Ligand SMILES: CC(=O)[C@@H](O)[C@H](O)COP(=O)(O)O
């Protein structure tokens with residue numbers, strides 16, 4: 001069965017815009033689960049631009065489905081993961097200056113370091129997923145690390161400027177999925193998926209979980225706006 005991991009990072013982005021307490025991504029995770037999320041994904045960035053350490057600790061206590069902690073393969077993050085024990089960790093690349101995660105990890109280029117990180121996490125019973133592009137050598141290197149999963153970066157597919165390029169990117173994802181499954185890896189995907197472009201990715205044979213965030217948070221803001229304004233009118237009359 002194809003499952004949905006709801007990424008709540010950008011609920012925290014709104015909170016951090018004011019450094020206040022609302023909206024709380026932990027509350028958003030509870031509501032996402034009520035809505036049918038099969039898992040909750042949160043990315044603790046080294047620069048703490050959205051999700052904070054406190055969020056991860058509270059998510060660990062409150063998430064009833066599974067918690068996927070996205071993080072860079074640094075000593076600081078490994079020690080947080082070993083302490084919090086999420087249900088799985090997704091290792092992702094990070095650049096301070098990027099607006100969002102721009103591409104996949106270069107597994108082949110830092111194989112020994114990543115093998116070590118995967119081993120330390122998986123020895124603590126935390127399965128590891130590697131966020132990579134659908135590239136043959138990266139998939140092969142991912143299998144060499146003994147990680148349980150890969151997550152195929154769907155950004156190029158999502159950002160394709162025309163249907164021909166989108167179809168070509170979808171083919172790469174399909175081939176990547178096949179190759180990974182043949183190497184014994186489980187396959188997730190995500191990044192930039194929307195209500196409009198998600199369906200073909202979900203149809204890829206063997207695809208297990210899609211991690212989707214920005215578009216769900218964006219839609220939640222819009223579908224919730226009418227009620228939020230009505231409630232403020234009540235509050236202004238002392239009736240809320
Ligand atoms: C790792 C990834 O795919 C990102 O989608 C992330 O989880 C969302 O956060 P950023 O937009 O800060 O990269």
Ligand SMILES: NCC(=O)COP(=O)(O)O
Pocket residue numbers: 007041151189190191192193211212213214215
């Ligand atoms: N790993 C991808 C993810 O968690 C969500 O990405 P996006 O939907 O926020 O682009």
